[in-house]
Amino acid sequence: MNLVFKALADPTRRLILQLLRERPMTAGELADRVTVSKPTLSAHFAVLREADLVDSDKTGTTITYRLKLSVLEEALLEFARAVGIGSARPVKSTARSKHA
């Protein structure tokens, strides 16, 4: 449970989870929409995987991430977002993802 709290305490990781609620996404798609460097993003994915909040499938060189939240974890995510622990980082413009 400590790992879950640690994972949800960071606004970037919460943003990743919010994006994954729409649909499963590849690491590239997520990198396009979150304003952090790729190594930092990899570290965030590692924390989320360790807390068992996301699942990943590797097909060739593409890693697809899928949300893996229980009801209580999702409620906790909503609570952390509503309370605003930390400050959410802005989502990048979708123009870049369209050109990619």
Add this chain to the structure above:
Amino acid sequence: MLDRKAKLTVLAFLLLMLASAIWLVGYTGRWSAIPFFLPACVTFVVGVWQWRLARAEGDLSAWTRWGGFLAISYAAICAGFQLMLVMRVLKLTAFPPSSFARVFLAFFGVQLFVLGNWMAKLPPLRAWRPASLSLDAAGEAAMLRFGGWLLVAYALIVIASALFVPASLIAPLISSMSLASLIVVFIKRRQLHKSQLHKTWIPR
């Protein structure tokens, strides 16, 4: 399918319940199907689960664990209720029967809460469904999350009913809620199926 440990545990609970049912019939000296109702329920639930999972494909380890918890907890709750009936017949407890039912229902609600919370985390189950209700992996994942939330809400109402609702209203409330939940699940699945068709439809 259930793992060996779950199968043996459920079997032990079933044998215990059947033995107590036979003993109850022998002790009271008149035939009644009521003591056999709970063992029949456990056999039905576990049988349906086994049948469903035997026809599924892919990695089923998470579903096996979930099903194991479902089968063991359900069998344990039913065995506990049966044991309370035996104690009541032997006059070992002065606990009124209506309180038995409330305790049973509250435990059942807690079990559903755990199952619903866990269900949202499970990977999509690749098993046969009618074509009009089939979904792709993303749709199945969305359905599981929705089902998890619904089951948790249902469980909270079951627990609240067991604790606070007058005895005469519990059965109609739970029955109507169960029916409403089934209808909501059907509508949600149809909705997801239609949105999936809409996404994959390519105009000529």
